[in-house]
């Protein structure tokens with residue numbers, strides 16, 4: 338009987354997917370690199386559209402409503418100078434610099450084979466941090482936009498190309514379909530054995546429904562209003578040994594699957610979360626904001642970012658998971674309990690801290706805010 342493989346608890350450290358230096362990633366890298374070299378040769382007067390290593394000026398060329406309740410729209414983005422765009426692989430995302438200065442991350446949900454446009458989709462979240470409302474209300478066709486990336490914190494490894502699994506099972510919940518859709522397309526195109534459960538509140542609320550249903554009976558769509566809340570057995574129907582599960586959706590759905598997978602020999606799970614991870618082994622402490630002298634109490638189960646946002650709602654953040662660096666702050670006093678995966682030892686020694694995940698190793702921090 339195959340051994341149970343551990344469930345990865347966190348996204349890979351390397352945002353470009355290089356940490357998983359398995360055979361599949363190397364093969365995909367070689368394919369991508371040779372395609373890039375060929376394209377560079379053919380288009381040697383047309384390098385990729387970048388203004389520096391990470392930022393690309395794009396224009397919104399198309400907006401579409403993707404869910405019947407109109408709460409999800411997609412944006413098609415092309416380079417302002419019409420040049421081809423940097424290549425990406427399923428699971429990658431872009432950082433969008435919104436007109437207000439907010440930075441928000443959205444998964445690429447188009448076709449990686451399309452070298453001249455990116456597609457992202459965004460659900461309107463009325464009580465969120467404002468980023469989704471800005472995308473919905475302030476980015477009409479023709480809007481110029483700077484993006485950073487693409488970066489990949491959720492790399493997809495195909496059976497037969499490095500993964501020892503024989504098949505893939507996808508689970509998507511609502512807007513969680515966005516990173517999954519390019520994976521499904523790639524698996525289907527390469528003849529991989531795959532299946533999928535796509536869940537949501539109702540058929541009106543789930544985006545890209547007709548696109549997903551075009552894959553036929555490999556896909557099971559189940560909605561809460563028709564079938565009730567899904568159990569782990571519903572979401573993992575038909576999953577047996579030697580299966581890789583790729584999951585993206587609400588935290589409760591991901592946690593339910595992760596728990597079930599622990600008792601399923603030969604099943605491995607990879608997931609991407611859209612929300613901040615819960616604080617584990619936290620203790621309460623205080624944070625002083627040096628510029629104002631204000632003091633914020635940080636509860637044992639809350640992040641510094643959450644508590645600082647209550648008094649400084651303009652504080653910059655994006656991923657809330659400790660890998661995009663947007664919330665980086667300098668620590669003037671106090672000892673930091675670093676819980677991110679990206680700051681270098683030099684940055685830590687210089688007093689930098691990511692306040693979305695890292696905490697205080699004592700009882701007080703003074704931040705350069």
Ligand code: FES
Pocket residue numbers: 653654655656657658659660661662663664665691692693694
């Ligand atoms: S918000 Fe992304 S690292 Fe903190």
